[in-house]
């Protein structure tokens with residue numbers, strides 16, 4: 073029988089909108105209500121990061137008051153659920169089952185909302201739970217860390233870690249809305265305030281030299297966490313991430329390239345090897361420092377540019393070296409280097425690592441030289457121990 077093919081191109085338009093606001097649950101602030109505006113009665117399940125509630129003890133009551141004024145068209149599915157945040161939120165299926173249970177108990181449907189407020193880890197898990205209940209209950213993200221507002225909360229990826237592997241189980245599912253309330257950031261510990269800067273340096277390095285220079289100019293106010301500089305950097309970083317997702321031609325990462333994961337092959341492995349005691353932000357700073365130094369040693373990136381990037385990371389308060397980076401000799405057997413194969417496996421297809429040719433200009437390679445990785449680590453250790461380098 074002759075082969076017959078039925079073929080169509082499926083196109084789905086999705087509005088990606090990130091709104092920046094202050095005091096999101098003030099009675100006079102209708103940003104969230106407008107994001108939920110729709111016809112017919114709706115239910116919303118609210119999931120809150122315990123770390124946020126500890127710093128904002130009145131938050132659950134304020135949210136209940138906010139919904140009460142919305143009238144019967146928008147009902148809360150019970151009181152806000154407070155769950156532990158941080159990496160442990162996405163290190164097992166526990167939270168996913170809990171959220172599925174709440175969606176089931178309240179009869180939430182695909183026109184209902186799961187509204188999650190918290191750090192990137194909680195948002196990754198809540199987004200995964202929402203996307204997999206009824207094949208997709210609408211999820212609304214309220215990111216509360218610099219990293220989540222600048223990067224993880226604005227994208228299309230959701231997931232959890234399984235089998236000790238970062239983001240092993242997950243889905244690409246765009247959120248219904250993302251609302252960044254800058255007021256949440258004030259209560260972050262310094263370490264968490266800083267964490268988001270690294271994703272800004274990352275996207276500047278691969279995409280936007282003038283943004284890199286802007287971060288350099290503001291380095292002192294960023295290092296001392298001045299709100300105005302932080303907000304400006306977050307907004308530009310979020311805009312660059314969204315532009316890449318929307319205009320980069322591969323929103324669901326079907327190809328092998330993932331430029332926004334510059335520095336992440338080593339970062340994900342360091343998180344795993346440290347049993348997540350190294351945070352994502354610190355791990356990305358280490359991973360980026362490694363790929364910057366490696367780019368220099370392989371003759372891709374001019375030495376002056378490499379020095380400039382490493383100096384900026386240091387001035388922002390990041391470490392350039394951690395003992396877990398050390399490669400044994402021969403380096404091929406080192407646990408860090410298993411991260412290369414795990415990264416390839418996660419992406420699928422050919423190993424593709426983004427390096428740098430210049431500040432603002434990435435370069436993809438498909439092979440990594442393990443000897444050069446080992447000597448880059450040695451150089452980072454030396455730099456970390458050299459004051460003023």
Ligand SMILES: NC(=O)c1ccc[n+]([C@@H]2O[C@H](COP(=O)([O-])OP(=O)(O)OC[C@H]3O[C@@H](n4cnc5c(N)ncnc54)[C@H](O)[C@@H]3O)[C@@H](O)[C@H]2O)c1
Nearest residue numbers: 123157158159191192193216217219224229256259260352
């Ligand atoms: N989906 C993506 O595209 C993507 C991209 C980058 C990173 N990520 C993921 O994001 C996670 C890291 O997220 P993160 O850096 O936001 O850290 P996090 O979610 O681990 O939160 C850090 C800590 O801050 C607390 N916290 C959150 N908001 C607070 C606030 N306003 N005040 C006080 N404490 C607060 C949390 O309870 C937690 O203890 C990693 O799991 C990483 O893999 C996802």
Ligand SMILES: [Zn+2]
Nearest residue numbers: 271336352356
């Ligand atoms: Zn990241």
